[in-house]
Amino acid sequence: MSARKLNIIGELINNSYARARKAFTERNPKDYAHLAKIQADLGAQYLTLNLDGTARISVRMEEMLALLPEVIRAIQAVTDRPISFDNPSVDYHKVALKHYDRSKSGPPILNSIAASRTHLDEMIRLVKDHDTNVVVMASEHFVPGGTGQCMNAQDAYAAAKHFVELLVTQAGRRLDQIIIDPGLAPVGADTYGLVNIGLDAMRMISADPHLKGVHLIVGLSNFAWGTPKGVREQLENAYLTLGMEVGLDFALANPEKSPGPLPGDHPMVAQLRAALAQGRAGKGESQETAGYRQAEAIMAICNDAAPVES
Numbered sequence: 001m002s003a004r005k006l007n008i009i010g011e012l013i014n015n016s017y018a019r020a021r022k023a024f025t026e027r028n029p030k031d032y033a034h035l036a037k038i039q040a041d042l043g044a045q046y047l048t049l050n051l052d053g054t055a056r057i058s059v060r061m062e063e064m065l066a067l068l069p070e071v072i073r074a075i076q077a078v079t080d081r082p083i084s085f086d087n088p089s090v091d092y093h094k095v096a097l098k099h100y101d102r103s104k105s106g107p108p109i110l111n112s113i114a115a116s117r118t119h120l121d122e123m124i125r126l127v128k129d130h131d132t133n134v135v136v137m138a139s140e141h142f143v144p145g146g147t148g149q150c151m152n153a154q155d156a157y158a159a160a161k162h163f164v165e166l167l168v169t170q171a172g173r174r175l176d177q178i179i180i181d182p183g184l185a186p187v188g189a190d191t192y193g194l195v196n197i198g199l200d201a202m203r204m205i206s207a208d209p210h211l212k213g214v215h216l217i218v219g220l221s222n223f224a225w226g227t228p229k230g231v232r233e234q235l236e237n238a239y240l241t242l243g244m245e246v247g248l249d250f251a252l253a254n255p256e257k258s259p260g261p262l263p264g265d266h267p268m269v270a271q272l273r274a275a276l277a278q279g280r281a282g283k284g285e286s287q288e289t290a291g292y293r294q295a296e297a298i299m300a301i302c303n304d305a306a307p308v309e310s
Contacts, residue, residue, distance in 0.1 A: 047084065
């Protein structure tokens with residue numbers, strides 16, 4: 001396993017969570033401060049701040065921008081944890097960085113730079129002008145006529161190299177200020193080999209001496225989405241074990257679930273490793289065939305872990 005420490009970015013200030021939705025609906029900075037303190041007290045090294053809409057709540061950009069300054073002040077009043085500003089909009093980051101007090105919390109994180117961002121050059125300038133750390137989405141790349149999802153590890157690795165070069169040359173970033181996200185799919189529905197693509201991309205990035213020092217991150221809650229609650233946390237932690245073997249050292253996660261890698265010899269790690277191996281296409285085999293075989297192996301893990309009804 002990697003000797004690197006796992007850094008948790010607490011994800012509770014996100015409208016996917018009921019407490020955050022309540023805070024947003026009531027425009028209550030004190031509730032946001034409470035969520036920040038909970039996560040800091042549980043050991044989160046960073047705190048995400050994402051006020052965007054979800055399937056459960058509609059949010060207009062002007063609403064986010066109006067609330068951001070108050071929320072940032074409230075969070076920084078109760079904790080010195082740096083904030084990770086998570087939004088695809090350059091306007092969101094302009095307002096957030098203007099009101100963030102780095103003298104209290106150190107450099108923030110701009111999440112995220114990606115091929116699909118409509119104001120990419122402006123975002124890169126914000127990284128430079130505000131001297132931020134930065135998350136790069138390596139699951140997207142440029143293709144003729146636009147952008148697309150990386151469907152193999154080589155493309156994700158190339159996307160990472162491309163954006164690292166941009167951030168070093170245009171934003172003056174050191175490698176250790178760059179955090180690369182190769183993407184993490186829900187394993188229960190991954191019939192395309194996306195989980196393996198992410199692991200393979202991290203392995204390639206970690207092996208490249210020209211990228212030595214960059215960090216690697218995933219959104220951990222995506223991984224076990226849709227699996228039974230009784231197995232979800234063990235699956236997530238087993239994934240952390242596999243990820244940290246190939247260089248993963250950041251996770252966007254819920255600190256209340258005590259995320260952390262399992263021992264390498266834990267049965268769940270062995271089961272997950274075997275299931276993902278089933279998802280690798282053999283000679284003359286389609287990825288679809290391998291993907292469904294992997295899905296069946298994950299289903300078997302979930303069934304084995306499910307409580308027996310009396």
